[in-house]
Amino acid sequence: MPELPDVEQFRRYFNATALHQRIRRIHVPAPSLLVDTSPQGLGHALKGRTFVAAERHGKYLFAKLDSGKWLVLHFGMSGALHYSKAGTRPKYTQLPIEFENGFELYYTAPRKLGRIALTESPRQWIDDRNLGQDALAIGEKAFVERAAQRRGSIKSWLMDQHSLAGIGNIYSDEILFQCRLHPQTPVGDLDDADIRGLYRALRRVLATAIERRAEPERLPDSYLLPHRHDGGRCPRCDTALEHTDTAGRTAWFCPRCQS
DNA sequence: AGGTATGTTAATTG
DNA sequence: GCAATTAACATACC
Numbered sequence: 042m043p044e045l046p047d048v049e050q051f052r053r054y055f056n057a058t059a060l061h062q063r064i065r066r067i068h069v070p071a072p073s074l075l076v077d078t079s080p081q082g083l084g085h086a087l088k089g090r091t092f093v094a095a096e097r098h099g100k101y102l103f104a105k106l107d108s109g110k111w112l113v114l115h116f117g118m119s120g121a122l123h124y125s126k127a128g129t130r131p132k133y134t135q136l137p138i139e140f141e142n143g144f145e146l147y148y149t150a151p152r153k154l155g156r157i158a159l160t161e162s163p164r165q166w167i168d169d170r171n172l173g174q175d176a177l178a179i180g181e182k183a184f185v186e187r188a189a190q191r192r193g194s195i196k197s198w199l200m201d202q203h204s205l206a207g208i209g210n211i212y213s214d215e216i217l218f219q220c221r222l223h224p225q226t227p228v229g230d231l232d233d234a235d236i237r238g239l240y241r242a243l244r245r246v247l248a249t250a251i252e253r254r255a256e257p258e259r260l261p262d263s264y265l266l267p268h269r270h271d272g273g274r275c276p277r278c279d280t281a282l283e284h285t286d287t288a289g290r291t292a293w294f295c296p297r298c299q300s
Numbered sequence: 301a302g303g304t305a306t307g308t309t310a311a312t313t314g
Numbered sequence: 315g316c317a318a319t320t321a322a323c324a325t326a327c328c
Contacts (some may be wrong), residue, residue, distance in 0.1 A: 118307050152325045192315050211306050
């Protein structure tokens with residue numbers, strides 16, 4: 042689930058629930074999710090502190106503490122956040138954060154593919170990992186420039202977090218469907234109008250998904266995603282959708298509209 | 301029981 | 315150095 046629109050949901054949820062309450066304690070059942078820290082190190086950084094704001098870059102969520110340090114959360118393929126009364130810990134909770142108000146914020150990750158870390162600043166984390174600009178923050182000019190230095194398929198470009206942060210398999214399929222480009226089209230084959238069309242589709246798709254709270258069922262029926270499954274048909278021309286392996290993932294597309 | 305899965309990263313190959 | 319491909323990670327779900 043968690044691509045840019047999903048993590049943006051988490052950011053808003055975090056800001057609406059978890060700010061300004063003192064942290065009583067935390068627990069780390071699976072230390073393998075920790076990056077460059079330990080359960081003790083994390084506990085030391087969080088205990089007695091409050092969160093003051095949450096920010097997002099690509100698929101990463103950064104939660105600022107009143108100490109100035111930041112908690113970093115990545116949701117992998119299946120992570121989520123839940124805030125509720127203490128003692129209602131959901132299954133697959135990998136980080137419960139208990140507050141003094143009797144509520145807890147639960148970070149869940151059923152497949153343990155997420156990441157938990159601490160950083161001095163989001164900027165430092167982003168630079169250390171060489172992440173690209175956030176997909177919704179990049180301007181058209183920079184987007185066009187990025188395209189010019191890129192070879193290979195358009196889908197792998199959109200999903201490359203070092204080039205552009207936030208887009209994954211699901212939303213890259215939708216963006217390419219919206220601007221009628223086949224996922225395996227080489228970036229070098231696109232002209233300026235194609236690239237600008239791609240940029241506009243990217244912004245529109247991500248903004249729409251955020252508006253719909255990143256719930257796939259709420260997306261317009263004219264979108265690919267509600268039909269992206271075996272037996273699904275193109276909402277535009279009713280052709281049977283096909284899929285192909287690209288960039289190590291399954292890319293769904295309409296063979297008639299996207300050529 | 302086996303195949304697939306919305307993510308990232310390292311190793312391998314061209 | 316790039317890009318594509320594959321495997322690995324750990325586990326749920328169909």
